[in-house]
Amino acid sequence: MHEAYDIHHVQEKWLPIWDEIAPFRSGKKDDPRPKKYVLDMFPYPSGDLHMGHAEAYALGDVIARYWVQKGFNVMHPIGWDAFGLPAENAAIKRNEDPSIWTYENINTQRASMRRYACSFDWDRVLYTCDPTYYRWNQWIFLKLYEKGLAYRKDSAVNWCPDCQTVLANEQVVAGLCERCDNPVTKKKLNQWYFKITDYTERLLKDMEQLEGKWPEKVLTMQRNWIGKSTGAEVKFEIEGRAEPVVIYTTRPDTLYGATFMVVAVDSELARELASGTSIESDFNKYFDSVKAASDIDRLSTERPKSGIFLKRYAINPVNGERIPIWASDYVLADYGTGAIMAVPAHDQRDLDFARAMKLPVRVVVATEADDPAVSGVATDGDGKLINSGSLNGLSTSEAIKKVISELEAKGLAKATSNFRLRDWLISRQRYWGTPIPIIHCEKCGEVPVPLEQLPVKLPDSKSVDLKPKGSSPLATAKDWVNVNCPKCGAMAMRDTDTMDTFVDSSWYFLRYTSVDKDDRAFDLDEVKTWLPVDQYVGGVTHAILHLLYSRFFTKALFDMGMVDFNEPFTRLLNQGMVIMDGSAMSKSRGNLVRLSDELERHGVDAIRLSMVFAGPPEDDIDWADVSPSGSVKFLNRAWRLSGDVTSKVGVDFQTGDIALRKVTHKALHDISFAIESFRFNVAVARVMELVNATRKAIDSGCGGPDPAVREATETVAIALSLIAPYTAEEMWERLGHKPSVALAGWPKLDESLLTEEAVTAIFQINGKIKSRVEVSPTISDSELEAMALADQGVKSELGSTAPKKVITKAPKFVNIVL
RNA sequence: GCCCCUGUAGCCCAAUGGCAGAGGCAGACGACUUAAAAUCGUCCAAGUGUGGGUUCGACCCCCACCGGGGGCACCA
Numbered sequence: 001m002h003e004a005y006d007i008h009h010v011q012e013k014w015l016p017i018w019d020e021i022a023p024f025r026s027g028k029k030d031d032p033r034p035k036k037y038v039l040d041m042f043p044y045p046s047g048d049l050h051m052g053h054a055e056a057y058a059l060g061d062v063i064a065r066y067w068v069q070k071g072f073n074v075m076h077p078i079g080w081d082a083f084g085l086p087a088e089n090a091a092i093k094r095n096e097d098p099s100i101w102t103y104e105n106i107n108t109q110r111a112s113m114r115r116y117a118c119s120f121d122w123d124r125v126l127y128t129c130d131p132t133y134y135r136w137n138q139w140i141f142l143k144l145y146e147k148g149l150a151y152r153k154d155s156a157v158n159w160c161p162d163c164q165t166v167l168a169n170e171q172v173v174a175g176l177c178e179r180c181d182n183p184v185t186k187k188k189l190n191q192w193y194f195k196i197t198d199y200t201e202r203l204l205k206d207m208e209q210l211e212g213k214w215p216e217k218v219l220t221m222q223r224n225w226i227g228k229s230t231g232a233e234v235k236f237e238i239e240g241r242a243e244p245v246v247i248y249t250t251r252p253d254t255l256y257g258a259t260f261m262v263v264a265v266d267s268e269l270a271r272e273l274a275s276g277t278s279i280e281s282d283f284n285k286y287f288d289s290v291k292a293a294s295d296i297d298r299l300s301t302e303r304p305k306s307g308i309f310l311k312r313y314a315i316n317p318v319n320g321e322r323i324p325i326w327a328s329d330y331v332l333a334d335y336g337t338g339a340i341m342a343v344p345a346h347d348q349r350d351l352d353f354a355r356a357m358k359l360p361v362r363v364v365v366a367t368e369a370d371d372p373a374v375s376g377v378a379t380d381g382d383g384k385l386i387n388s389g390s391l392n393g394l395s396t397s398e399a400i401k402k403v404i405s406e407l408e409a410k411g412l413a414k415a416t417s418n419f420r421l422r423d424w425l426i427s428r429q430r431y432w433g434t435p436i437p438i439i440h441c442e443k444c445g446e447v448p449v450p451l452e453q454l455p456v457k458l459p460d461s462k463s464v465d466l467k468p469k470g471s472s473p474l475a476t477a478k479d480w481v482n483v484n485c486p487k488c489g490a491m492a493m494r495d496t497d498t499m500d501t502f503v504d505s506s507w508y509f510l511r512y513t514s515v516d517k518d519d520r521a522f523d524l525d526e527v528k529t530w531l532p533v534d535q536y537v538g539g540v541t542h543a544i545l546h547l548l549y550s551r552f553f554t555k556a557l558f559d560m561g562m563v564d565f566n567e568p569f570t571r572l573l574n575q576g577m578v579i580m581d582g583s584a585m586s587k588s589r590g591n592l593v594r595l596s597d598e599l600e601r602h603g604v605d606a607i608r609l610s611m612v613f614a615g616p617p618e619d620d621i622d623w624a625d626v627s628p629s630g631s632v633k634f635l636n637r638a639w640r641l642s643g644d645v646t647s648k649v650g651v652d653f654q655t656g657d658i659a660l661r662k663v664t665h666k667a668l669h670d671i672s673f674a675i676e677s678f679r680f681n682v683a684v685a686r687v688m689e690l691v692n693a694t695r696k697a698i699d700s701g702c703g704g705p706d707p708a709v710r711e712a713t714e715t716v717a718i719a720l721s722l723i724a725p726y727t728a729e730e731m732w733e734r735l736g737h738k739p740s741v742a743l744a745g746w747p748k749l750d751e752s753l754l755t756e757e758a759v760t761a762i763f764q765i766n767g768k769i770k771s772r773v774e775v776s777p778t779i780s781d782s783e784l785e786a787m788a789l790a791d792q793g794v795k796s797e798l799g800s801t802a803p804k805k806v807i808t809k810a811p812k813f814v815n816i817v818l
Numbered sequence: 819g820c821c822c823c824u825g826u827a828g829c830c831c832a833a834u835g836g837c838a839g840a841g842g843c844a845g846a847c848g849a850c851u852u853a854a855a856a857u858c859g860u861c862c863a864a865g866u867g868u869g870g871g872u873u874c875g876a877c878c879c880c881c882a883c884c885g886g887g888g889g890c891a892c893c894a
Contacts, residue, residue, distance in 0.1 A: 004856080217888075220822060224890055231894080249894060262894090303892090328892095335893045342894085348819090349892050420893055543889090613842075615831060620887090625830045627843050634842085637857090670840095682832065685841035692841090699858080762837055767875040769837060807874050813836055817874045 004636045007603030010726050015114065023742040024068065024119040026075040033073035037530045038064040039509055041538030042079045045105035046086050049112045051578040051595050055621060057118050058611040059575050059680065060537040064119045065722040066675050069746040075530055076119055077512040079126035080106050083501045085163060085179065088432040088466060097461040098432045102129055116604055117725040124512050128504035133511065135455030136521035137503055138437040142448050149195045149556055157425060159187035164468030165429045166191060192427040192436060192497065196552045200226055200419045203551055206567055214572040215618065218543040225544050227420025232404050233337065234413045236261060236314040245269065245314060248336030248418055251346065253399035255318045256388035257364035258341035261325045264333035265290050273310050273325060283308055283327065290329045305330055305353040317412045319389060328353065336418050348378040364388045365396065424549065426500045431466055431473040433498030441485035441492035450486050472496035505546055506553040509533055509568060527563055536569040573678055576620035593623055605724035606631035612723050613684040635727045638691045638720060641713045642731040644704045649736040656708025660701065663693045664712045665753040671719050687719045718744050763788045764815040765797050781808045788814035
């Protein structure tokens with residue numbers, strides 16, 4: 001047995017020592033070091049940590065530990081996103097309070113994080129299910145309510161029959177509930193919303209600040225989700241109706257091509273236009289059939305168009321033409337005005353509808369393509385306007401401008417934009433969440449719970465019927481529900497919905513600064529010290545939901561003067577997933593490889609190292625490609641160096657072997673650069689190189705007593721302290737240092753050691769390499785060029801031909817063009 | 819259907835427009851060993867998905883196509 005260290009013994013040895021030293025407690029107010037706020041997305045406490053957590057927290061840890069070594073005052077907190085359905089479902093199954101299951105899991109995860117050597121500041125921990133946290137959820141809710149940013153409305157909402165609760169638009173993926181994958185239906189309910197649509201423009205515009213600092217992919221996804229479109233609203237007179245109908249279009253240039261109008265079947269307008277007419281009963285039949293269809297069917301673009309003619313007519317404002325009005329489900333009630341002008345020649349959906357209903361098609365934009373009426377393919381590209389009165393001959397963009405200004409002058413149109421983003425539906429009909437702090441009084445209406453009465457604590461789960469039944473479980477807690485109205489004192493009722501858990505996570509990064517404060521959500525001074533988050537680390541699964549909501553909260557709080565920045569996360573790193581046989585390894589998808597087994601077999605350090613080394617952080621890791629035993633081997637190799645160093649602590653490195661010193665400082669430089677650009681796999685490769693070079697120096701070079709060997713080995717230990725803390729600590733101790741290596745400080749780079757004595761220059765002819773020579777790195781262009789022209793290999797190749805051109809870039813190459 | 823990312827040794831992955839290979843896995847051989855494991859050392863392999871273009875020079879920039887991944891998708 002070659003010398004190696006006992007992983008498990010080493011792990012048990014260092015944990016209590018680290019608890020004692022607490023190297024990652026963030027500094028207090030008077031700390032002179034510059035600050036860094038490194039934040040990992042907090043976990044949901046669903047059982048123990050899994051492989052996905054292992055990757056995410058390994059990456060966040062490298063960043064946090066690096067900045068500590070570089071002399072920053074780093075805040076790296078952790079908490080639990082502890083409200084949510086799984087706890088409630090477990091509680092129903094086990095017939096006990098959801099908090100029991102929740103805190104059991106939290107304790108398990110916390111112990112695992114400690115063992116996994118996560119560099120969290122254990123003095124800054126929060127649990128969103130704790131009243132000391134959700135109290136401030138309620139407080140923020142009331143602040144938003146005051147500003148008109150929280151409101152209630154009736155509407156057809158997404159309803160998951162399986163989870164027995166409503167869902168936000170963002171939680172419906174392709175017509176399925178993102179949590180349970182069951183089809184989502186529509187249900188008409190009175191629900192609470194946050195008015196995120198007030199912030200669409202700013203959410204879009206402020207992304208400019210994030211350019212280059214957030215993954216482009218996430219920015220694109222957010223832009224798509226917000227979905228801005230620009231166009232115009234145009235007024236159409238309706239025969240037999242006093243008020244005109246306003247439609248929204250992105251192509252006002254095609255107004256002359258509008259051959260009919262379509263209103264959303266589920267809109268108020270459709271109902272009104274149909275009422276009292278001969279087709280009213282047919283309309284109702286059609287309306288009912290649409291309502292019965294699931295979202296899944298509705299979303300299918302393959303589905304044939306359906307609709308009903310309302311026997312009413314609108315007047316096209318550009319040409320006075322009388323066009324029929326239809327109702328259909330292909331027009332959405334809650335986008336734009338719920339009514340459109342249909343231009344079948346230049347919009348595929350309108351064309352499909354026109355063909356199905358035998359409605360006329362009129363081309364008004366001339367393109368090379370076939371006639372849409374014949375081909376069935378709408379031409380939506382640019383072209384010259386025809387059949388369009390004063391617009392004839394104009395290009396698409398010119399026509400848009402002209403027609404808007406013409407109609408605007410008559411008060412018939414205005415340029416406007418529309419957004420895909422809808423308001424954020426936050427009420428949930430479940431127990432395990434933050435109660436909405438509103439009291440409903442027959443006389444006074446909605447009455448906010450007075451701030452001094454917060455928190456509105458959840459009633460004891462024993463007094464509540466938790467079983468899903470489509471209404472809020474809180475309604476069954478009679479003692480809790482019935483209260484006096486804070487305004488008039490009459491008997492009133494509490495709101496029985498709880499908040500979406502995304503509310504909890506929309507501001508938790510602020511709470512970390514002030515977890516010890518029980519008189520405010522967060523302390524402005526502390527927030528000014530720490531925020532915004534310098535580095536946020538988490539999965540791309542939250543690219544839209546959580547990040548968009550957090551950005552919205554930050555802007556709303558900014559407007560209320562509660563924070564002094566408008567984007568919460570300066571830099572974002574999205575790690576990939578850990579996959580196996582093509583599917584993600586997470587709790588919900590089934591743990592294919594158990595983290596605890598891997599840790600038992602290979603040790604914490606080897607797993608952390610494997611995660612960091614597997615590839616670029618944003619790429620998925622296929623566990624089949626990872627070799628934890630290779631990591632074990634490398635860590636032992638690194639560790640053995642520390643036993644071969646025979647010089648004393650404090651020996652003058654300047655006197656060490658120059659060749660090894662150069663390797664060390666080059667490595668140091670490259671490691672820093674790689675880490676700061678998130679290329680952790682490259683950083684590891686550089687450490688491996690340094691280990692290899694040091695091994696060689698010990699065995700067949702300057703030898704163990706040389707100070708350069710100590711310098712190299714200490715550098716390895718410090719570099720490894722970011723990735724493999726146990727091994728690094730062992731090395732540091734064997735090198736004669738006191739713990740902890742986590743606080744050793746990043747070695748100072750000696751720039752003078754980065755320059756090479758000699759570099760290899762290449763001589764090319766027509767870009768092909770003909771010979772190489774060793775030259776000084778400071779050689780001039782002209783010197784190098786002279787050398788190239790005098791070179792034997794080049795000369796024989798050249799013969800008598802005179803070079804057409806010579807390109808020289810000292811000291812790297814000369815290219816002779818013939 | 820639209821948009822984005824991606825394609826380098828058997829595999830995972832590196833290469834400011836300038837010598838295609840840093841590192842690892844797997845493999846082969848050797849040293850140590852009675853032997854094996856462990857360890858140490860040596861070696862092995864691709865011309866960068868395909869076809870064009872720009873350039874003195876392209877894995878890198880541009881265009882098209884093919885394969886893989888992701889996002890959006892009746893939002894007018």
